[in-house]
Amino acid sequence: MTYTEAYKEHIVYTFHSFCKVVIRHAAITAWRDQHRRRQKEISLEYLTEEKFYPLGTTDEYFEAPYEEHPITICGQTVVLTNGELAAALLSLPEKKREIIFLYFFGHYTQWEIGEMYGRCRSTTGYQIRRTLKLLHKEMEVFSHGES
Missing domain, CATH: 1.10.10.10 (Winged helix-like DNA-binding domain superfamily/Winged helix DNA-binding domain)
Known part of the structure; x- marks a missing residue:
């Protein structure tokens, strides 16, 4: 079965658009995970200055x-x-x-x-x-x- 040049070009453009969508959604997921992690993390400055936790201990x-x-x-x-x-x-x-x-x-x-x-x-x-x-x-x- 032979494909026309226009059909081959359509397949390439479709594949490129599919890849762009996948990459875009992967970037959104990564940003969302990073945002969630930032909300749960506590900064080291906050722990040392506000809560007065020591940075180190000695046994x-x-x-x-x-x-x-x-x-x-x-x-x-x-x-x-x-x-x-x-x-x-x-x-x-x-x-x-x-x-x-x-x-x-x-x-x-x-x-x-x-x-x-x-x-x-x-x-x-x-x-x-x-x-x-x-x-x-x-x-x-x-x-x-x-x-």
Whole structure:
């Protein structure tokens, strides 16, 4: 089917007018969305001058100086900055403190710790998990006791 030159020109003009309408409505939608957003936004100047909201805050955690809590485990001194953790560790038996020290600070595996204490790997893993649970409970007791 052959199209005449006038029909082809009509199709081009129709397509151009369709594109113009689409672009115009997209611009109207964008303007409308921007207008709605402006109505809902609050300026920073209004917040700082009228409502007196501070621009920044400082956490109390960083304001207080660190308190150091030295603990000696396995002949080495570990300095902790968390008093609750230090108290919870000191409340555990010496053997359990040594296991925690070797696992977290000495980077020993459960198998190596089990070899050192004459136990199999699965028992040592159980011992470490159990000790961590006890430590977690002790920390909860200390944190609730101070509040």
